[in-house]
Amino acid sequence: xxxxLLLLTLSLGFVSCLQAxxxxxxxxxxxxxxxxxxxxxxxxxxxHGKVIYEQTFGYRDMxxxxxxxxKTIFPIGTLxxxxxxxxxxxxxxxxxxxxxxxxxxxLPNYPKGDSLTINNLLTNTSGVxxxxxxxxxxxxxxxxxxxxxxxxxxFQKRPLAGEPGKKFRxxxxxxxxxxxxIEAIANKSYYEVVRERIFKPVGMTHSGFDFRAxxxxxKAAPYKYFDDVAPLKxxxxxxxxxxxxxxxxxxxADLYLWDKALYSGKLLSKEWQQKTFxxxxxxxxxxxxxxxxxxxxxxxxxxxxxxxxxxxxxIPEDSTCVILLQNIKFPAYDDKSEAASIVxxxxxxxxxxxxxxxxxxxxxxxLHKYExxxxxxxxxxxxxxxxxSVLRGHAKDGVDYDLIPIGKDLFKTKSLHATLEFVIGPDGxxxxxxxxxxxHERTMTGTRKQPKK
Numbered sequence: 217x218x219x220x221l222l223l224l225t226l227s228l229g230f231v232s233c234l235q236a237x238x239x240x241x242x243x244x245x246x247x248x249x250x251x252x253x254x255x256x257x258x259x260x261x262x263x264h265g266k267v268i269y270e271q272t273f274g275y276r277d278m279x280x281x282x283x284x285x286x287k288t289i290f291p292i293g294t295l296x297x298x299x300x301x302x303x304x305x306x307x308x309x310x311x312x313x314x315x316x317x318x319x320x321x322x323l324p325n326y327p328k329g330d331s332l333t334i335n336n337l338l339t340n341t342s343g344v345x346x347x348x349x350x351x352x353x354x355x356x357x358x359x360x361x362x363x364x365x366x367x368x369x370x371f372q373k374r375p376l377a378g379e380p381g382k383k384f385r386x387x388x389x390x391x392x393x394x395x396x397x398i399e400a401i402a403n404k405s406y407y408e409v410v411r412e413r414i415f416k417p418v419g420m421t422h423s424g425f426d427f428r429a430x431x432x433x434x435k436a437a438p439y440k441y442f443d444d445v446a447p448l449k450x451x452x453x454x455x456x457x458x459x460x461x462x463x464x465x466x467x468x469a470d471l472y473l474w475d476k477a478l479y480s481g482k483l484l485s486k487e488w489q490q491k492t493f494x495x496x497x498x499x500x501x502x503x504x505x506x507x508x509x510x511x512x513x514x515x516x517x518x519x520x521x522x523x524x525x526x527x528x529x530x531i532p533e534d535s536t537c538v539i540l541l542q543n544i545k546f547p548a549y550d551d552k553s554e555a556a557s558i559v560x561x562x563x564x565x566x567x568x569x570x571x572x573x574x575x576x577x578x579x580x581x582x583l584h585k586y587e588x589x590x591x592x593x594x595x596x597x598x599x600x601x602x603x604x605s606v607l608r609g610h611a612k613d614g615v616d617y618d619l620i621p622i623g624k625d626l627f628k629t630k631s632l633h634a635t636l637e638f639v640i641g642p643d644g645x646x647x648x649x650x651x652x653x654x655x656h657e658r659t660m661t662g663t664r665k666q667p668k669k
Contacts, residue, residue: 242269244569245561250274252572253549254442254630257526257542258288260468261558264535267472276543277437278447287434289465290541291427291452293521295528296464297391298474299410301338301492301503302483303398306413308334309488312401319393322400326393327372334397336380337390338503339496345374346387358522359428362456367392384498388461391503395460406460418477423466426455430465436543438523441615444608444631448615450545453522462521468539475530475537493532504530509556510563512536518552520545527551529559536562546615549633550655573628578621580605585645586619586638590662598649598662609636 242261249255256274260267272284307313313322313334320329336342347353347370371389378385395406402409407425415423424430428451440448455463466474477483484492493515495506504515512533519526519541526541538555561567583602590598599610600619607619607627617631625638625646634653641647651660 239269241561241567241569242558243271245557246271246273248570248572249549249554252628252630253547253633254544255542255547255549255554256284256442256544257290257540258284258286258468259558260472260537260539261562262472262475262535262537263562265476270468276434278439278442279437279449284436285434286469287422287467288436288541288543289422289427289430289432289434289467290436290519290526290543291438291462291465291521291524292471292519292526292541293458293462293524295466295471295517295519296458296460296462298492298503298517299414299464300391300394300398300406300460303409303413304334304338304394305484305488305491305502307398307401309484313397319397322397323393326368328376331376332380334394337394337397340384340386340390340500341382341497342380342387342390343376343378343383343385344387344389344393345371345377346385346389347371348388354522357457358453359451360457361454364396367456367459384496384500386500388458391461392459398460407463410464414474414477414483417482418470418473420466420470420473423464423470425463425465427452427465428454434467436524439544440523441546442544442548442631443616444618444629446616450523452524458521468541471528471539472537475528475539478530479532479535509559512563514559516552516555525551527555529555531559548629548631553655573622575620575622575628583607583621585640586625586649588646589665590649591665592660592662596662597665600646600649 246255246259250273258272259269261269270286272286274284276282276284276288308315315335317334318330319326319332319334323329332342398406398409438450438452440450478489492502493504493506495501499506501515504517507514507516512531514529514531516527516529519528523545524543525545525547529538536559538558540551540555580602586600586607587602588600590600592598597612601608608616609619610616615631617629619627619629619636622628625640627636629636633655634651637650637652638646639648639650647664649662653660
């Protein structure tokens with residue numbers, strides 16, 4: 217008994233030590249993303265079975281200035297595929313299906329259903345057309361309620377993009393089809409099955425579907441960008457459009473309950489659960505992308521949908537879990553990179569929190585030389601104009617942002633993960649602008665449009 221108490225004391229002491237060491241550094245790291253890149257959402261970090269960090273930043277509704285809280289509810293987009301994969305594997309473990317079964321067995325009227333296996337769909341190697349890639353898809357379908365037959369018509373007659381099982385091609389349609397397989401086996405709706413097999417046993421009481429119809433004061437408002445001038449709001453997708461590939465909503469706390477359930481054996485045996493974390497092609501497993509962080513295998517996935525984004529990392533070796541959720545579709549800083557930085561902060565004792573590049577003072581008279589319209593390619597234009605003493609960028613149908621001077625002809629902005637460099641011409645005014653995108657490691661060049669004489 218004394219030995220057990222000692223072990224418990226040592227374990228609790230380890231967690232306390234972990235918290236004492238890491239919380240100030242995590243705070244500094246998150247504040248860096250807030251100050252430099254307008255992080256707006258919830259961050260939850262757990263390790264060794266304990267939540268060691270949970271903070272909220274910004275507003276769940278930017279227009280009304282309603283604060284973000286731990287109870288804020290977000291659509292979680294692609295993370296829905298994890299629930300779908302889990303149920304398919306539960307059925308396989310219960311001998312209700314075989315992963316090598318042909319799709320035709322469950323959807324007999326689906327074209328080429330005799331060429332596709334359940335495993336092809338799970339691993340995104342089917343070659344089924346991704347209907348989300350249709351031209352002007354968002355403008356046509358983003359807010360409509362679409363029946364099952366109509367959703368299938370968007371992709372079922374499209375040719376396969378190659379022989380099934382030979383190449384990884386992500387397609388939303390793969391997990392939509394798996395949702396219909398689940399319904400065929402259960403003889404009830406996919407949504408009911410997820411509630412019965414995952415949400416209820418795990419205790420995810422703040423998770424569900426049909427976010428647009430949700431009546432809850434904790435519901436986050438969706439935005440396209442966090443704009444320096446005014447937030448750009450947009451409509452969330454109707455749940456029927458993404459179905460088993462992206463229709464769920466949840467909270468960071470509920471997702472952490474899901475994370476813990478993955479270790480517990482409550483949903484799947486260890487043997488079957490491991491299949492969801494076993495990479496096939498292009499590092500994709502079943503509802504997860506397998507990666508390596510700080511020398512440890514990590515399973516992660518982006519939570520992206522209309523008006524929202526985030527990332528979820530799961531590291532089995534030490535039960536590390538990182539959950540980031542934002543009500544912005546296009547955050548200035550990539551959620552995956554941010555989540556990876558949090559892991560590095562935990563794992564590397566010598567990790568140094570990035571520091572902002574200090575701003576310098578430039579007079580309005582000198583800023584005037586950068587004003588103009590800059591053309592990228594044949595159509596895209598960026599207007600740079602002076603508003604008082606602040607230089608501002610405006611992209612048509614895009615984000616407005618303030619340019620903060622950090623060096624000679626060099627600027628940064630909170631709304632883009634990029635630096636902007638002006639090239640000065642012989643007349644002393646800017647002739648070009650170079651946008652150095654950090655995330656994509658590329659530079660885009662815009663040429664200043666000459667005024668008509």
